[in-house]
Amino acid sequence: MRRRCGKRRALVVLGVTLAAVMTAAGANLRPAPLQAVEYTVQPGDTLWGLAGRQPLAGDRRHWVWALKKANRLSDATLAVGQVLLLPADRASARAVLRDPAGFRAQVAAPAVAGLAL
Numbered sequence: 001m002r003r004r005c006g007k008r009r010a011l012v013v014l015g016v017t018l019a020a021v022m023t024a025a026g027a028n029l030r031p032a033p034l035q036a037v038e039y040t041v042q043p044g045d046t047l048w049g050l051a052g053r054q055p056l057a058g059d060r061r062h063w064v065w066a067l068k069k070a071n072r073l074s075d076a077t078l079a080v081g082q083v084l085l086l087p088a089d090r091a092s093a094r095a096v097l098r099d100p101a102g103f104r105a106q107v108a109a110p111a112v113a114g115l116a117l
Helices: 002-027 047-051 060-070 090-098
Strands: 036-040 083-087
Touching (some): 047 060, 060 083
8 A cells, every 4th residue: 555655646746747847848839930021022023923932832823822911912913112021931931821811910020131032
């Protein structure tokens, strides 16, 4: 009987310790804010062309749709000088595809693109 109580106590202590460690680790595992760049539309740019240069492969039509939603565009028409928010890395690109309308709200301060797309 005494042995069982000791094993039980050891399991409870182990469980509590493990829960504390997991909670502390979980607090540090918050996802990093999404990264984006502000891209100024140049002469000859199209949404179709920009969609083809995104950091993840996929159906370009889906990218056009996601970039339209992320930038609150009613159609695929772009104007020279217009500023678009584009994903800067793979994690941000996945987020655009997953929730294009919510992308802007999740982005840390966007970098201004001197980016050659």
